[in-house]
Amino acid sequence: MSTPAPLTLIEKLATRFAVGFAPGQPVRQGDFVTIRPKHVMTHDNTGAVIPKFKQIGAERIHDPHQPVFAIDHDIQNVTPENLGKYAKIESFANEHGVDFYPAGTGISHQVMVEQGYVVPGSMVVGSDSHSNLYGALCCLGTPVVRTDAASIWATGVTWWQCPPVAKVTLKGTLRPGVVGKDVIVALCGRFNTDEVLNHAVEFAGGGVAALSMADRMSIANMTTEWGALAGVFPFDETCRDYLYARADYFAKGRRPGTRRPGSLGFYSRADVDRWWSERAALASDAGARYALELELDLDSVVPHVSGPNDVKTMHALPEIEARRVKINKAWLMSCVNARYEDLAAAAAIVKGKKVAPGVEFYLAAASADTQAKAEADGSWQALIGAGAIPLPSGCGTCIGLGAGTIRAGEVGISATNRNFEGRMGDRNGLVYLGSPAVVAASAVAGYICSPTKYGDVAVRGEARRSHMANGKSQMASQDNAASVIDGFPAVVRGRAWFLDRDSLNTDGIYAGKHTYNDALTPEQMTAFIFENFDPDLRARIKPGDVVIGGLNFGTGSSREQAATALKYSGIPCVIAASFSETYKRNAFNNGFVCFECPELIQSLRAPSASSGVGESGAQKSRLVGDIEIDYQRSTLTIGGKQFPFPALSPVAQDLVVAGGAESVIKRRLAAG
Secondary structure, eight states, rough: OOOOOOOOOHHHHHHHHHSSSOOOOOOOOOEEEEEOSEEEEEOTTTHHHHHHHHHTTTOOOOTTEEEEEEOOOSSOOOOHHHHHHHHHHHHHHHHTTTTETTTTOHHHHHHHHHHHOOOOEEEEEEGGGGGGGGGGGGGGGEEEOOOHHHHHHHHSOEEEOOEEEEEEESSSOOTOOOOHHHHHHHHHHHHHHTTTOOOEEEEGGGGGGGGGHHHHHHHHHHHHTOOOOOEEEEOOOOHHHHHHHHHHHHHHTTTOOOOOOSSSSSOHHHHHHHHHHHHGGSSOOTOOOOSSEEEEEEEGOOOEEEEESOTTTTTEHHHHHHHBBBBBEEEEEESSSSSHHHHHHHHHHTTTTOOOOTTTTEEEOSSSHHHHHHHHHHHHHHHHHHOOOOOOSSGGGGGGGSSTTOTTOEEEEEESOOOOOTTTOOOOTTTEOOHHOOOOOOOSSSSOSOOOOOOOOOEEEEEEESSSSSOOOBBBOOOSSOOOOTOSEEEEEEEEEEHHHHHOOOHHHGGGGGGTTTTTOOHHGGGGTTTTTTTTHHHHHOOOOOEEOOTTTTTSOOOOOHHHHHHTTTOOOEEOOBBBBHHHHHHHTTEEEEEEEEHHHHHHHHHGGOOOEEETTTTTTEEEEEEEEEEEEEEETTTEEEEEOOOOOOHHHHHHHSHHHHHHHHHHHHHH
C-alpha cells in the first residue's frame, strides 16, 4: 500500500468538512467539494438571505445550530424601515431557533470569536469578506456569498473549491510598538503583485510565537485585502491560553444575545484540553506541497501606512511622517483594529492630551464586551476625554454608513482594513490606513505620525513559487473546445468597454452605502454601477455592452450586488485578466458570466492600443470597439484579433441557464 502524500493544514481542515468523499480520501488543492461548515454567519445581509431561502422552496433550517445572525453594519440607521428589517431578522431567528445577536452586541466577526463559535480545527464561513479573521484560531474561516448562505440554511451544505495554499514563514520578533496591523500592511506592500491572490495562507515559523491573539486576528482579517481566501495560524500555546480565558468567561454565565438550548457556541476548559491533546492533527505534514512560499523577517517591520485609497501602496512611517500629511479625520474602529488591546494602546497615547484642532476622531469598539473592558480600566474614558467621538459598536463608517464619513477634499487616517476610493464617504476624499497607535498619535498631532520614532528599515522578505499547479478556479475547463448546453448562448456580440484598472474593487463597482437597502429594485440598482470608479460610465454603457477589466477584478467586499447590478444593467459578461474568487462565486451563483483572458488585457494595454473609440471620465473607461464571444469555440474576437479563453464548464453554464444557484438548489430540494 502506498504512503498517502503529505497534506497542508488547509487540506486537512477542508477534508474534515467535506461531504461525499470516500473514507481516507483527502481534499487536495484545486478539488471542487461539497462542504458542511460548522457555522455560517450572516449580519445585516440576513435580511436579503431570508427571501432567497424562501424562494428556493425551503421551509425550515436544515440545522438550526449552523447559522448565526449578528447585526452590525447599518446600526446607526434608526429609521423605521431599518429597525423593521432588524425586527424581521430577529423574528425569523426566533421562529427557526437560530442564535441571534442584536445591534450593539458588536461586529459580527468579533462576536463569532468572543462567543465561542470559532474553535481550532473547525471550518466557519460567513457571508462577509472578512470571515478570514477566524483563521487566527486555527479555523478555516473563509467568505461565502448570500446564495451560499441560503443553501447552507436549507441543505447544510454548499460547493467550494480548495484553493492553492501559500506558506508564509515568519522569522524573528516584533520591535516594541509594532503590532499585527503593521505586519499585514507590510506583507500587502512587500508582496503586492497578487502573489497570494485566491490562495489560502498558512502562517508558520518561529515568529508566530511573537504575535498575540489580537495581532493574529488583525493579520488574518486583512489577508482578505492581500487577496487571499483564508489566512490560518497554528494552534499553539498562545491560542490555547486565549481559549482558556474565554472558557472561564463562559463559565461565569456572561452570555449576551439570544442563545438557543443546545447551542454549539460555548466550550469549557475540558474542551480546550481535549483539542490541545489532538493538536498534532492540526498541523501540516512534513513535506506538504505549497503553491507558494513566502518569508518575512519581523525584525525588519516598522509601522507602515498604506494609501491613500489603496491598501497595497505602502509607506514606512519615517518617510510619511517627514512629509507631515495633515489630516481632517481619524478613525479607531472595525473588525481589524478595535479590540481591547487596540483601545488600550490608543488610550495610553492620548491620555492627558487633546485631539488637534480641525481633526474629528471617531471611536467604536469591536464589541460591547470590548468596550466594557476598556471602560473598566479607564481606557475608554481617556479616549473620550481627549476628544474622541464615540459611535456604537459596529461597522458604520468603515463601510461609509452613519456618522463621520469623509468629505471631498478631506484626508483621514484609519485603523480599518479598507481605504478604497469612496468606501468611507466621498470618492474625492483621501484615506490612509495605519495601526491604532498611529491613528491615535495622528489625531492629537494633526498629521500622520507615530508615537515612537523608528529608523527607515527596508522590509526583508522573499518569495518562492512552487512548480506545482496553482489550482486556480475558472469555473471553466482548460480545453478550448466546449459543448454549449441548451439555453446557453453560443455567441454573444456587443460593444466592449475597457476599464483599465487593476484591483477594481466592489466599492468601485457598487458602493457599500447602497448594499443594505434591500428595498431597491433591480432597475434602481443599475443607477449606481461604477459611481465610485467612473460615474460618467453609467450614462454611456448600454444593455448588451461587454465589460473588460484588469487584474483581480471585483476584489474587496463579498456583496453580490457588484455582480447582480451589472447583470440587471444588461451586461452579458465581464472579462478580466483575473478575478477575485469571491466575485466569481457571486457572479455564477447569480447566473452571471465572467471569464479570464489575460492575453486580451495585455493587447489592450499595448502602446498601440492606448487610444480607444471613446472614453468616459477621468478614469478613462475606453470604448474599444465591437466584440464577438464564441462560447462554442472558446474564442473572442475584437479589433480584428482573436483570443482564446478557457471553456466554460457545464456546471457554470447550468448555473447561468438556471438563473443562478437558487434555482439549482430549488430543483434539488424538490427532488427530495
